[in-house]
Amino acid sequence: xxxxxxxxxxxxxxxxxxxxxxxxxxxxxxxxxxxxxxxxxxxxxxxxxxxxxxxxxxxxxxxxxxxxxxxxxxxxxxxxxxxxxxxxxxxxxxxxxxxxxxxxxxxxxxxxxxxxxxxxxxxxxxxxxxxxxxxxxxxxxxxxxxxxxxxxxxxxxxxxxxxxxxxxxxxxxxxxxxxxxxxxxxxxxxxxxxxxxxxxxxxxxxxxxxxxxxxxxxxxxxxxxxxxxxxxxxxxxxxxxxxxxxxxxxxxxxxxxxxxxxxxxxxxxxxxxxxxxxxxxxxxxxxxxxxxxxxx
Amino acid sequence: xxxxxxxxxxxxxxxxxxxxxxxxxxxxxxxxxxxxxxxxxxxxxxxxxxxxxxxxxxxxxxxxxxxxxxxxxxxxxxxxxxxxxxxxxxxxxxxxxxxxxxxxxxxxxxxxxxxxxxxxxxxxxxxxxxxxxxxxxxxxxxxxxxxxxxxxxxxxxxxxxxxxxxxxxxxxxxxxxxxxxxxxxxxxxxxxxxxxxxxxxxxxxxxxxxxxxxxxxxxxxxxxxxxxxxxxxxxxxxxxxxxxxxxxxxxxxxxxxxxxxxxxxxxxxxxxxxxxxxxxxxxxxxxxxxxxxx
Numbered sequence: 001x002x003x004x005x006x007x008x009x010x011x012x013x014x015x016x017x018x019x020x021x022x023x024x025x026x027x028x029x030x031x032x033x034x035x036x037x038x039x040x041x042x043x044x045x046x047x048x049x050x051x052x053x054x055x056x057x058x059x060x061x062x063x064x065x066x067x068x069x070x071x072x073x074x075x076x077x078x079x080x081x082x083x084x085x086x087x088x089x090x091x092x093x094x095x096x097x098x099x100x101x102x103x104x105x106x107x108x109x110x111x112x113x114x115x116x117x118x119x120x121x122x123x124x125x126x127x128x129x130x131x132x133x134x135x136x137x138x139x140x141x142x143x144x145x146x147x148x149x150x151x152x153x154x155x156x157x158x159x160x161x162x163x164x165x166x167x168x169x170x171x172x173x174x175x176x177x178x179x180x181x182x183x184x185x186x187x188x189x190x191x192x193x194x195x196x197x198x199x200x201x202x203x204x205x206x207x208x209x210x211x212x213x214x215x216x217x218x219x220x221x222x223x224x225x226x227x228x229x230x231x232x233x234x235x236x237x238x239x240x241x242x243x244x245x246x247x248x249x250x251x252x253x254x255x256x257x258x259x260x261x262x263x264x265x266x267x268x269x270x271x272x273x274x275x276x277x278x279x280x281x282x283x284x285x286x287x288x289x290x291x292x293x294x295x296x
Numbered sequence: 297x298x299x300x301x302x303x304x305x306x307x308x309x310x311x312x313x314x315x316x317x318x319x320x321x322x323x324x325x326x327x328x329x330x331x332x333x334x335x336x337x338x339x340x341x342x343x344x345x346x347x348x349x350x351x352x353x354x355x356x357x358x359x360x361x362x363x364x365x366x367x368x369x370x371x372x373x374x375x376x377x378x379x380x381x382x383x384x385x386x387x388x389x390x391x392x393x394x395x396x397x398x399x400x401x402x403x404x405x406x407x408x409x410x411x412x413x414x415x416x417x418x419x420x421x422x423x424x425x426x427x428x429x430x431x432x433x434x435x436x437x438x439x440x441x442x443x444x445x446x447x448x449x450x451x452x453x454x455x456x457x458x459x460x461x462x463x464x465x466x467x468x469x470x471x472x473x474x475x476x477x478x479x480x481x482x483x484x485x486x487x488x489x490x491x492x493x494x495x496x497x498x499x500x501x502x503x504x505x506x507x508x509x510x511x512x513x514x515x516x517x518x519x520x521x522x523x524x525x526x527x528x529x530x531x532x533x534x535x536x537x538x539x540x541x542x543x544x545x546x547x548x549x550x551x552x553x554x555x556x557x558x559x560x561x562x563x564x565x566x567x568x569x570x571x572x573x574x575x576x577x578x579x580x581x582x583x584x585x586x587x588x589x590x
Contacts, residue, residue, distance in 0.1 A: 003402075009478035010395035010403045017392035018409070020447045023433065024426075025416040031425020090319070093312050102313075108576065109320045112327075115568050117507030119529045123561045124326045127333065127554065134329065137344050166322065178584040198305055231510065235529065249423070256424040257514060269422025277419045 032273075034266040041262070055267040064251065065268065071157070072247040075228040078161040080221040087169045088214065091176035092206065096198070107177070110170030118167075122235035125163060126150060148240075156241040164232060175217070176210060183209040216291035223280030226272055248272050327565065334358070334559035341554045357559035367560065369520060370527035374506060377442045377523055378567075381505040385447040386498060393453050394482050397460035417450035430515060441515040442523060446504060452497045455583070459493035460486060496582030499571065506567060524564055532557045 030045075035055055037048040059065050090110075097103045113121065129135050129149040136146040149159065187205050196204065230249040237245040248268060256265025287293040328348065333341050337352035345351050361367050396413075400406050420426070435441030463486065471481050487494065512526030522530065 006478040007403060010398065011405065013391040013395050013479075013482075014409060015391075017388040017448045017453075018412075020388055020444070021413070021416055024429070024444065024447075025420065028421035028425040028429040029419070031421045031428050034425060034428075090316075093316060096309070096312055097316070098309070106316050106320050110323050112569075112572065113323050115503050115507075115572065116565060117509065117525055119507070119509050119525045120561050120564055121326075123528065123532050123557065124330050127558065128326060128329065132342070132344050134344075134347055137347075170323065174580060174583060178580075197302075198308070234510075252423050257427065262424050262428075266422055266424040269424060273420055273422055280418050 032266065032270050034263050035270045037263060039263045039266070051263075055263050056271075059264065059267050059271070067243065068246050068248050068251045071244060072226055072228045072249075075157050075160050075233075075245075075247060076225045078157065079164050079229070080224050082161060082165045083168060083172055084214070084217055084221060086165050087172035088176055088210075090169055091173040091180060092202070094173065094177065095180050095206070107170065107173070111174070112170070113167045114171035116167075118229075118231040118235045121163070121167060122232070125236070129159075150236070150238065151240040153241045153244045156237070156245045160229070160232060160236065160245065163236075164229060176213060179210040179213040180206065212291050216287050216293045219286040219290060220283050220293075222283035222286065223276070225279060226276045327562075330558045330562050330565075334555055334562050336555060338553055338555050341558075357556045358563075360556055361559055361563060366520065366527065367524075367563075370522050370524040371563075373439070373442075373521065374524040376439060378502050378505045380439065381443040381445070381447075382498060382501045384443055385449070385452075385501050386494075388447045389449075389452050389456055389497060389501075390487070390494070392448065393456035394460055394486060396453070397457045413448075413450060413453065427514060436515050437517060437521060442505075442508075442511055445508065445511045445515075449501075449504075452500055456490075456493050456497055459490055459582070463489060492578040492582035494582075495578035499579065502571060503568060528560055528564055532560055 033045055034048075036050060036052060037045070038051050038054075039045075039048045094103055094106060097106070127133055131146055131148060135149070140146055149155070183205065187209075188201055191201050191205060226248065228247040228249070230247070230253075233245060233247050233250050234253070237250065249272075252265045252269045252272075255261050255268070284293075325348070329346075332348060332350045333346055334357050335350035335353055335355065336346045337354055340346055340351035392413075395403050396406055396410060398406060421429075430436065430441060435444070467485055467489075468481055471485055476485075507525055509523070509525035509529045512523040513529065516522055516526065519527070519530070
């Protein structure tokens with residue numbers, strides 16, 4: 001009897017969240033029919049003509065599509081790898097600090113940029129790396145020519161990747177640091193008595209101790225290789241760097257909401273959603289298999 | 297901590313401390329530089345004379361911001377959005393996370409609901425269908441489009457659910473013996489001991505709503521209704537004259553200057569910087585306990 005009333009309360013509790021989910025997440029999924037129509041806002045979903053796979057054929061015939069896919073995968077993969085490696089190195093170095101107060105201070109300050117938006121950070125970076133900004137002033141004082149850092153298509157993807165690493169490394173290190181505190185301190189004591197130096201303690205205790213966390217993050221990273229980061233690119237790119245900096249998400253935005261080619265933009269968006277879905281699902285499956293990680 | 301006295305070890309310590317301090321400075325200096333630019337004279341900034349200290353100190357940029365009606369409007373829109381949006385999503389998240397933290401025996405629908413949630417997290421219809429839906433739901437040009445933009449983020453639901461799950465079940469059993477109902481247990485027993493995760497998720501949601509600019513851009517057609525980040529994005533960061541209306545262009549030419557822009561960027565950062573130390577205390581705890589399950 002008590003059980004029944006509990007279940008009824010639980011069911012009532014999930015209503016607000018699931019109503020939200022139905023309206024804002026599930027209803028839009030039906031909009032993917034636009035990818036198979038020549039969608040005309042005047043006619044709506046029901047009367048717009050069906051065109052089968054024409055939008056997909058057209059999409060693959062555009063040279064744009066191939067370049068935005070390449071850019072997306074390149075930028076996103078760079079971020080996945082460096083966002084895994086750099087925070088790990090940072091966490092290991094932080095772990096070697098002797099003073100706990102310093103450890104805390106460094107950690108607290110370094111995860112601050114994570115909480116600032118790309119709008120703000122792009123504004124700051126454009127200032128600092130701008131033609132008359134401090135970086136170019138330093139270059140000039142060494143006799144080097146001033147450069148338009150934001151207008152250089154060759155280096156732009158690296159600018160995106162490195163600034164993303166800078167924004168998130170402090171935050172990404174949290175999970176490694178949590179794993180590091182989980183290592184039994186007796187192991188270090190015992191190893192020291194046996195004559196193991198710092199380096200061999202790192203190799204034989206610390207690294208094996210957090211290997212499972214590294215594995216987990218590696219496999220979950222797989223789900224992100226189509227996520228090049230819309231907010232960052234949108235706030236940092238400009239026409240000069242479209243050739244290397246335009247990604248699927250920014251292209252869909254411009255094609256759909258600026259040029260109003262709804263069907264074409266939905267088609268590319270749908271393709272990204274489907275491939276992204278497969279990749280994330282694969283990532284979770286592998287994380288479960290190799291690191292015993294489950295989200296619920 | 298173990299004592300190391302070898303010279304190599306000491307050299308490493310020195311190098312390590314230096315490197316970490318440099319890294320820490322790279323996180324602070326850009327913010328400090330922005331503050332310095334905003335407090336310097338226009339001419340000094342244009343000549344590139346400002347580096348790490350204000351040159352010809354002046355607060356004229358901040359006075360200009362105080363007198364800027366559009367900036368004020370945008371700021372208030374953002375404050376309103378943060379308050380309403382965070383409240384709505386905290387209600388949705390906490391009320392969903394609690395039943396989902398129960399076992400399937402205690403709440404039979406749990407696994408089905410969980411799969412629906414996971415599916416919605418992994419798959420979406422894309423930008424264009426979402427935009428059409430928002431338009432059909434009358435979410436354009438009003439605060440609700442912004443408030444309701446992300447009320448049930450899965451990451452936060454899972455974080456809170458895992459935290460709830462790690463709490464000792466004996467608390468519930470004892471309360472049931474005393475005759476407490478399900479909601480009473482949630483409200484009076486579970487929530488008070490979940491402060492770290494509640495604080496962490498509140499921080500995430502407030503920061504999300506404060507920082508989010510894209511919904512403000514696509515769901516708002518009038519510049520006057522922009523939230524702060526969208527306003528800054530349009531008038532400071534993304535100065536693309538080809539898509540600009542004449543009105544925007546006129547206003548831009550009136551106020552485009554580096555010191556004023558820096559002051560705007562700084563004002564937009566202040567709420568996040570102020571919020572930060574208060575939640576510090578709970579943050580690491582909330583995030584690390586919630587990200588693992590028993």
